[in-house]
Amino acid sequence: MEWSFATAEALVAALRAGAVTSVELTDAAIARIERDDEAINAVCVPDFERARAAAHRADRARAGGGDRPLLGVPVTVKESYDMAGLPTTWGMPQYRDFVPVEDAVQVSRLRAAGAVVLGKTNVPLGLQDIQSFNEIYGTTNNPWDRGRTSGGSSGGSAAALASGFGALSIGSDLAGSLRTPAHFCGVYAHKPTLGLVPTRGMAAPPAPPWPVDLDLAVAGPMARSARDLELLLEVMAGPDPLTFGKAYGLALPPARHERLGDFRVLVVDGHPFMPTGSAVRAGVERVAEALVAGGARVERHSPLLPDLGEAARLYMQLLFSGSVARFPVEAYERLRVRAAGLSVEDGSLHAARLRAMVFSHRDWLEVTARRELHRHLWRECFAEFDVVVCPITPTPAFAHDHDPDLLGRRIDVDGVECAYFDQLVWAGVATMPGLPATAVPAGCSSEGLPVGVQLVGPMFEDRTPLRLAGLLEERVGGFAAPG
Numbered sequence: 001m002e003w004s005f006a007t008a009e010a011l012v013a014a015l016r017a018g019a020v021t022s023v024e025l026t027d028a029a030i031a032r033i034e035r036d037d038e039a040i041n042a043v044c045v046p047d048f049e050r051a052r053a054a055a056h057r058a059d060r061a062r063a064g065g066g067d068r069p070l071l072g073v074p075v076t077v078k079e080s081y082d083m084a085g086l087p088t089t090w091g092m093p094q095y096r097d098f099v100p101v102e103d104a105v106q107v108s109r110l111r112a113a114g115a116v117v118l119g120k121t122n123v124p125l126g127l128q129d130i131q132s133f134n135e136i137y138g139t140t141n142n143p144w145d146r147g148r149t150s151g152g153s154s155g156g157s158a159a160a161l162a163s164g165f166g167a168l169s170i171g172s173d174l175a176g177s178l179r180t181p182a183h184f185c186g187v188y189a190h191k192p193t194l195g196l197v198p199t200r201g202m203a204a205p206p207a208p209p210w211p212v213d214l215d216l217a218v219a220g221p222m223a224r225s226a227r228d229l230e231l232l233l234e235v236m237a238g239p240d241p242l243t244f245g246k247a248y249g250l251a252l253p254p255a256r257h258e259r260l261g262d263f264r265v266l267v268v269d270g271h272p273f274m275p276t277g278s279a280v281r282a283g284v285e286r287v288a289e290a291l292v293a294g295g296a297r298v299e300r301h302s303p304l305l306p307d308l309g310e311a312a313r314l315y316m317q318l319l320f321s322g323s324v325a326r327f328p329v330e331a332y333e334r335l336r337v338r339a340a341g342l343s344v345e346d347g348s349l350h351a352a353r354l355r356a357m358v359f360s361h362r363d364w365l366e367v368t369a370r371r372e373l374h375r376h377l378w379r380e381c382f383a384e385f386d387v388v389v390c391p392i393t394p395t396p397a398f399a400h401d402h403d404p405d406l407l408g409r410r411i412d413v414d415g416v417e418c419a420y421f422d423q424l425v426w427a428g429v430a431t432m433p434g435l436p437a438t439a440v441p442a443g444c445s446s447e448g449l450p451v452g453v454q455l456v457g458p459m460f461e462d463r464t465p466l467r468l469a470g471l472l473e474e475r476v477g478g479f480a481a482p483g
Contacts, residue, residue: 001019001020003020003024003025003028004028004029004032004164005164005224005479005481006167007167007223007224007225007227007228008070008073008075008167008168008223008225008228008231008232009225009227009228009231011025011072011073011167012069012070012071012073012231015062015071015072015073016062016067021055021059021072022054022055022056022058022059022062022071022072022073022074022116023052023055023056023059025055025072025073025074025116026051026052026054026055026074026116026118027052027055029074029118029164029165029166030046030048030051030052030118032163032164032165033046033118033119033165036163036164036165037163037165039141039146040140040141040143040146040150040159040160040163041122041137041138041139041140041141041156041159042076042121042122042140042150042156042157042159042160042163042165043076043118043119043120043121043122043156043160043165044079044119044120044121044122044136044137044138044140044156045079045086045087045119045120045137046118046119047083047086047117047118047119047120048118048119050085050117051074051116051117051118051119054111054116054117055072055074055116058071058072058114058116059072061114068112068113068114069113069114069231069234069235070110070113070114070115070168070231070232070235071113071114071115072114072116073114073115073116073167073168074115074116074118074166074167075110075115075116075117075118075166075167075168075169075170076117076118076119076120076121076156076157076160076161076165076166076168076169077106077107077110077117077119077120077121077157077169077170078120078121078123078153078154078156078157078169078170078171078172079091079120079121079122079123079137079156080123080127080153080172080202080204081104081106081107081120081170081201081202082100082102082103082104082107082201082202082209083100083103083104083107083117083120084100084101084102084103085099086099086100086119086120087099088100088205089134089136089205090123090125090126090127090204090205091122091123091124091125091126091127091133091134091135091136091137092125092126092134092136092204092205093134093135093136095205095206096136098205098206100201100209102201102209103201104199104200104201104202104209105198105199105200105201105240106170106197106198106199106201106202106219106236107201109235109236110170110235113235115168115235118165118166120156121140121154121155121156121157121159121160121169122134122137122138122140122155122156122159123152123153123154123155123156124152124153124155126204127152127153127172127174127177127204128153128323128406129152129153129406130149130151130152130175130176130180130393130420130423130424131149131150131151131152131155131400131401131402132149132150132151132152132153132154132155132156132159132181133400133402139400139402140155140156140159141159141400142159142184142185142397142449143159143162143163143185143482143483144162144185144186144397144448144449144450144482144483145397145447145448145449147399147400148184148397148398148399148400148449149184149397149398149399149400149401150162150181150184150185150397151177151180151181151182151183151184151185151397152177152180152181153171153172153174153177154169154171154172154173154177154178154181154189154222155181155184155185157169157170157171157181157222158171158181158182158184158185158187158189158222159181159185161185161187161222161223161224162185162186162187162479162481162482163482164481167223167224167228168221168222168223168228168231168232169221169222169223170219170220170221170222170232170236171189171219171220171221171222172199172202172217172218172219172220173189173191173217173218173219173220173427173431174216174217174218174319174431175319175424175427175428175431176392176393176424176426176427176431178190178191178220178222178439179191179392179427179437179439179452179454180392180393180427181222182222182392182439182452183392183393183396183439183450183451183452183453183454184393184396184397184449184450184452185397185450186441186444186450186452186479186480186482187222187223187224187441187479188222188223188224188225188226188228188229188438188439188440188441188469188478188479189220189221189222189223189229189438189439190220190221190222190229190233190436190437190438190439190462190465190466191218191220191430191431191436191437191438191439192218192219192220192233192236192237192436192462193218193434193435193436193459193460193461193462194214194216194218194434194459195213195218195434196218196237196252196436196460196462197218197219197220197233197236197237197238198211198219198238198239198240198243199212199214199217199218199219200212200240200242202219211240211242211243215318215322216318216319216322216431216432216434219236220233220236221233221236224478224479225470225473225478225479226438226440226466226469226470226472226473226478227470229438229466229469230463230466230470233462233466237250237252237462238250252460252461252462252463253460253461253463254463255461255463255464255466255467255468256386256461256464256467257386257464257467258467259295259471260291260294260295260296260468260471260472260475261294261295261296262296263291263296263297263386263387263468263471264296264297264299264384264385264386264387265291265296265297265298265299265385265386265387265388265389265468266298266299266300266302266305266381266385266387266388266389267284267287267288267291267298267299267300267388267389267390268300268305268308268388268389268390269281269284269285269390269391271308271312271391271394271425271426272308272309272312273308273309273312273349273422273425274394274413274418274422274423274425274426275394275413275414275416275418276391276394276413277394277395277396277413277414278414279395279396279445279446279447279449279451280391280392280393280394280395280396280451280453281391282443282445282451283391283442283443283451283452283453284389284390284391284442284453286442286443286476287389287440287442287453287472287476288389290472290475290476291389291472293475294471294475299385302381302384302385304377304380304381304384304385305381305388306374306377306378306381306433308425308429310370310374311374311428311429311432311433312349312352312425312428313347313349313352314367314370314371314374314428314432315424315425315427315428315431315432316349316352316353316356316421316424316428317352317353317355317356317359317367318356318364318367318368318371318432319353319356319424319428319431320352320353320356320357321356321357321359321363321364321367323357324357327357332357332358335354335357335358336358338354339354339355339357339358342354342355349419349421349422349425350407350419350422353407353421371432371433374432374433375433375434375459378433378435378458378459379458379459382457382458382461386457386458386464386468387455387456387457387464387465387468388429388455388456388457389453389454389455389456390426390429390453390454390456391426391453391454392426392427392439392452392453392454393423393426393427394411394413394418394423394426395411395412395413395423396445396447396449396450396451397449397450398411398412401420406420406421407419407420407421408420409421411423426454429454429456430454430456433459434459435456435457435458435459436456436457436458436459436460436461436462436465437454437455437456437457437465438454438455438457438465438466438468438469439452439453439454440452440453440454440455440469440472440473440476440478441476441477441478441479441480442476443476443477455468455469455472
């Protein structure tokens with residue numbers, strides 16, 4: 001049987017039934033990577049020898065009566081996670097020889113759950129792009145169209161899943177870095193509630209693997225089915241034993257509903273700062289129609305939805321003030337001069353980004369206070385609705401664009417030229433307030449490219465959008481292999 005595109009849930013069942021061994025699954029995955037990955041370039045750091053050894057251990061453990069959630073299942077890991085004995089570079093050439101001596105907490109949890117780690121997947125330079133390419137490992141191509149990007153910064157993981165290179169992967173998300181690659185490659189991803197999944201051991205080199213509370217970024221699961229996302233989130237979630245885990249335990253509430261007809265859903269497809277392309281709008285509409293057909297209560301407008309325009313500004317300010325915080329002094333001074341030249345009446349996202357790059361601490365505290373207001377507004381919104389459905393980016397995967405001037409890049413949305421980073425407004429809907437969001441496939445464009453949407457849920461109620469994702473998978477259709 002061909003196991004390459006089976007779900008992790010199906011592989012676990014087959015392993016438990018004795019229908020296949022971990023060694024067989026691992027050898028098949030490695031053979032597929034060796035055959036197909038030259039064209040995709042998703043797995044940038046193979047770890048095949050240790051993977052085969054882990055598969056043998058998994059089979060021996062199962063033969064002895066052992067069982068763990070992912071025992072014997074082949075998986076991949078985003079390059080930005082520390083793995084003892086393998087380089088962690090974040091795509092930065094000066095750190096090509098940086099090799100951690102211990103695993104990131106999430107890699108440790110994967111191994112403890114019995115997963116077989118095949119290797120690490122490609123990322124953009126410093127994880128700071130919506131594409132995945134760097135000088136060390138090259139460019140990761142979209143499995144559906146190799147002239148297009150797989151997304152970023154978890155683009156290697158999404159491309160690996162779409163290509164059948166392992167059943168699961170773990171990534172991270174600050175600016176849609178889980179959701180955008182999933183949308184571009186036709187797979188599933190879940191951005192957890194901020195703080196739900198510890199990120200120790202996922203820090204830019206040469207930083208030590210200390211526990212740090214990140215302001216916007218999260219670690220999260222990627223898969224080829226919604227149920228697999230839940231399976232992997234159960235492995236990943238829970239406080240870091242070095243910090244909050246000393247006093248707190250995990251107690252995620254159940255999904256609000258189990259039947260599609262019981263869900264109350266707000267569907268949004270327009271943004272004040274960014275047009276929505278026809279292919280993405282059609283994907284949102286397919287999901288809305290499936291919800292209505294399943295008996296869900298669907299609304300298209302609500303005064304309870306927080307102001308998306310102000311939310312986008314706040315997100316850009318928080319994102320870019322953090323991104324440049326360690327810039328050299330001379331670079332900061334150049335940015336300060338550019339920001340001072342802006343008109344006081346300029347309310348564009350470009351102006352918001354530039355001003356944020358030279359924020360004072362006082363400025364940052366003011367924006368943080370506004371974020372807390374938005375979190376309160378979201379709580380009020382989720383008293384009326386269970387999930388908000390909206391785009392992930394305004395277009396399907398676009399052609400590779402390696403212009404080093406990121407702020408000067410443009411993206412075409414049905415003939416309208418937009419600033420490259422303005423497309424992040426949809427990622428910010430969930431990231432700025434720290435909400436969970438599940439990326440789900442929603443069909444294909446007229447060019448045959450995958451289109452996804454995100455299901456945004458209430459804070460720490462991650463199981464609610466995940467459950468709706470599973471119900472939609474049955475009606476809209478889920479993962480389909482490229483080609």
